[in-house]
Amino acid sequence: MRRLLIVGNWKMHLNASQASLLVHRLQERIKIRRNIEVVLAPSMLVLQPLSLQIDRRKFRLASQNAYFHDEGAFTGEVSFTMLRELVHYGIVGHSERRHVFSEDLPMIRDKVAAAIRNEITPILCIGETKHERDEGETKQVLHDQLMTALSNLTAHEAGSIVIAYEPVWAIGHVAAKPSLIQTAVDYVRGYVRDVFNEKAAKNLRVLYGGDVAPEVVQGILSVPGVDGFLVGRSSLNYETFAGIVESAHRWQRGVPDGTPQRQAPGGTWPRDNEAGKEGE
Numbered sequence: 185m186r187r188l189l190i191v192g193n194w195k196m197h198l199n200a201s202q203a204s205l206l207v208h209r210l211q212e213r214i215k216i217r218r219n220i221e222v223v224l225a226p227s228m229l230v231l232q233p234l235s236l237q238i239d240r241r242k243f244r245l246a247s248q249n250a251y252f253h254d255e256g257a258f259t260g261e262v263s264f265t266m267l268r269e270l271v272h273y274g275i276v277g278h279s280e281r282r283h284v285f286s287e288d289l290p291m292i293r294d295k296v297a298a299a300i301r302n303e304i305t306p307i308l309c310i311g312e313t314k315h316e317r318d319e320g321e322t323k324q325v326l327h328d329q330l331m332t333a334l335s336n337l338t339a340h341e342a343g344s345i346v347i348a349y350e351p352v353w354a355i356g357h358v359a360a361k362p363s364l365i366q367t368a369v370d371y372v373r374g375y376v377r378d379v380f381n382e383k384a385a386k387n388l389r390v391l392y393g394g395d396v397a398p399e400v401v402q403g404i405l406s407v408p409g410v411d412g413f414l415v416g417r418s419s420l421n422y423e424t425f426a427g428i429v430e431s432a433h434r435w436q437r438g439v440p441d442g443t444p445q446r447q448a449p450g451g452t453w454p455r456d457n458e459a460g461k462e463g464e
């Protein structure tokens with residue numbers, strides 16, 4: 185059985201002392217779970233100090249990005265070679281890299297290859313925009329993103345990476361419905377099976393990302409083939425992130441949450457009833 189993987193992407197938040205405090209709080213709350221791997225992706229600035237602070241039985245580190253050349257005259261960049269032995273994982277092709285920083289398909293392919301070359305497991309993010317979904321292009325978009333990013337890999341390498349399905353319209357907005365996640369996850373595994381082999385499709389870990397909070401964890405983990413989450417905003421709150429890990433642990437033990445709905449001032453969060461409305 186594949187271990188669950190829960191990755192917190194802190195994005196461009198938290199200076200060194202704030203990041204250290206968050207790790208301290210998370211370490212107090214998150215227990216060592218044999219079947220759950222918890223990964224923190226802080227800013228590049230704090231990877232080094234956090235590598236000395238984290239309890240390695242509880243956490244591993246990921247970079248949010250890195251450059252595909254190993255070294256050279258690339259002002260402002262950090263390479264996967266420099267991150268070797270500092271991080272286990274490297275997020276590649278996050279939608280913010282694709283859409284805000286104009287990273288194209290070949291660049292993402294080269295970053296996947298660079299991560300693997302440097303013994304860092306890529307967490308390849310794929311997903312369609314709202315416009316693409318509305319136009320009925322979701323499968324084509326996923327196909328193109330997978331085809332390019334995985335094009336230089338062997339079957340063994342393809343089976344060892346992590347793919348995060350993150351519909352762009354869901355990020356920071358509203359979690360997709362389990363039925364929709366099912367379709368995308370099936371498509372990803374089917375693609376890897378067809379292009380590589382059955383073993384690669386079985387070994388590959390597939391995450392869901394997009395407005396994950398404790399309330400949606402068990403419903404999404406019940407989707408066959410989902411191995412965990414890539415979490416943005418909720419990973420910056422230690423109670424919420426620890427709640428996601430605990431909910432996943434309870435799900436593994438077959439214990440339903442019964443978590444009360446989180447209340448926002450003036451109303452409930454639009455999760456259970458509204459989740460995925462846009463994707464229908």
Ligand code: PEP
Nearest residue numbers: 355356393394395416417
């Ligand atoms: C993300 O940006 O990868 C993400 C999933 O963000 P959020 O959880 O805030 O939707």
